Amino acid sequence: MLGDYEPAAFLKKRYSLSGWKAEAVDWGVGFAEAAIFYFIILPLVLGAYPPAVVVQSCSMAGTYNVGDIAVMVGAPFGSIRAPLVNASSLNYSIYPNNISEQTQELIFPGGQKVPVTKKGDIILHISPINGEQIIHRAIAKVITPQGRFIITKGDANPIPDSAKIECAEWVQESGGMRCTKIRSTVSHICTSADKGYPGCLSTPVPEGKVLGKAAFTIPLLGHVKMLFMHIITLGHGYPGPMWC
Numbered sequence: 321m322l323g324d325y326e327p328a329a330f331l332k333k334r335y336s337l338s339g340w341k342a343e344a345v346d347w348g349v350g351f352a353e354a355a356i357f358y359f360i361i362l363p364l365v366l367g368a369y370p371p372a373v374v375v376q377s378c379s380m381a382g383t384y385n386v387g388d389i390a391v392m393v394g395a396p397f398g399s400i401r402a403p404l405v406n407a408s409s410l411n412y413s414i415y416p417n418n419i420s421e422q423t424q425e426l427i428f429p430g431g432q433k434v435p436v437t438k439k440g441d442i443i444l445h446i447s448p449i450n451g452e453q454i455i456h457r458a459i460a461k462v463i464t465p466q467g468r469f470i471i472t473k474g475d476a477n478p479i480p481d482s483a484k485i486e487c488a489e490w491v492q493e494s495g496g497m498r499c500t501k502i503r504s505t506v507s508h509i510c511t512s513a514d515k516g517y518p519g520c521l522s523t524p525v526p527e528g529k530v531l532g533k534a535a536f537t538i539p540l541l542g543h544v545k546m547l548f549m550h551i552i553t554l555g556h557g558y559p560g561p562m563w564c
Contacts, residue, residue, distance in 0.1 A: 327353075367394025368532030373444055373455055374542030378564035379474030380456065383442070385564050387543035390455055392444055392532030397468050400533060402440035402458035405432055410464060410524045411509060412471070418504045419485055419519070422478050426460055426471060434460045438475055442534040445472065447481075447522040448512045453531065454522055456481060462524060469524040476564075484508040485519030 362371035372391045375384040384390065407428040415425040426434040440458040447454050456472040459480065473480040486508075489501035499518040510520035543562075550557025 366392060366532070366535070368392035368444075370444075370453075370531070372538075373453065374545055375455065376546070376558070377560045379477050380442070381476040381564040383438070383457075383475045384455075384537065385540065386558075386560065386562055387540045387546060389538040389542045390442070390444070390534040391536050391538065393535045395441070395443055395530050395533035397461065397470075397527040397530075400441050400443060400458050400461060400470065400530070402461045402470065403434045404461045404463070405434055406463050407432065408464065410462060410466075410469060412460075412462075414479060414483055414506055417506055419478055419502070419506060420504060423473070423480060423483075426480070428462070436473065436480075443470065443472065443525075444531040444533070445470070445522070445525045446529045446531065448526070448529060449510060449515055449520050449522055454481065455534070458533075468527045470527065470530065471524055472522060479506055479519070481520075481522040482510045482524050483519060484510045484514065484517060487518055 363369040365371075370392065372389050375386055375388045375390060378386065405426075405428055407430070409429055411429060413427045414423045415427060416423070423436045425436060428434070436459050438457060440460075442455060442457050444453055444455045446452070454472070456474045456477075458470050459473050460471040462469045462471060471480055471482060479485075483506045486503035486505055487499040487501070488503050489499070490497045491500050496516060502518055506519075510517065510523050512523055514520045514523075546557045548557070
């Protein structure tokens with residue numbers, strides 16, 4: 321019978337296991353098979369690693385909710401859907417130039433304007449600011465003499481991830497500087513040196529930092545993982561709200 325050659329059945333028969341030992345083998349083999357499927361087979365099939373990500377914040381509210389699982393596929397620069405801009409530098413500005421309204425346009429050197437819409441692909445990338453994974457929408461692809469980059473933005477966030485909020489007042493604390501008062505305007509973009517600067521989630525994303533783009537969504541199933549982590553980490557499985 322085929323069942324006799326399954327890993328768990330083979331091990332239990334080979335070592336004459338029963339009771340809790342046999343159950344432990346079933347669990348161990350099950351976890352191993354799931355890990356092989358998730359970490360090896362799915363990335364090979366989908367061309368993206370990780371092959372899926374659980375949404376943990378409300379920055380994409382209206383498109384994703386907390387607990388949604390976004391399944392990823394490979395995302396070479398040319399395959400990412402977003403307006404393409406050739407620019408001399410990445411020093412774009414935004415319109416309107418404040419943090420209380422949704423950004424309507426990106427303005428690049430030379431006056432090139434790109435409307436900000438929700439038509440671009442949603443990508444997963446590693447933030448050059450803090451090294452964390454961010455799943456936000458591509459709103460522009462930029463080719464410069466320094467390389468190829470992607471500007472990203474959360475659908476529910478008023479400004480792009482790389483827009484640098486101006487701080488009007490800093491205070492010194494044991495962990496470093498903290499901004500206690502921000503200006504309403506945005507006049508710069510974030511660079512990799514701006515770690516900890518308010519409003520800097522990312523920089524313009526180098527193409528090599530893109531991990532994949534969203535292919536489809538499994539609604540809310542990620543709450544299973546987040547709830548499990550919430551239990552085993554004693555209340556730290558949910559970094560933000562449970563629902564948007």
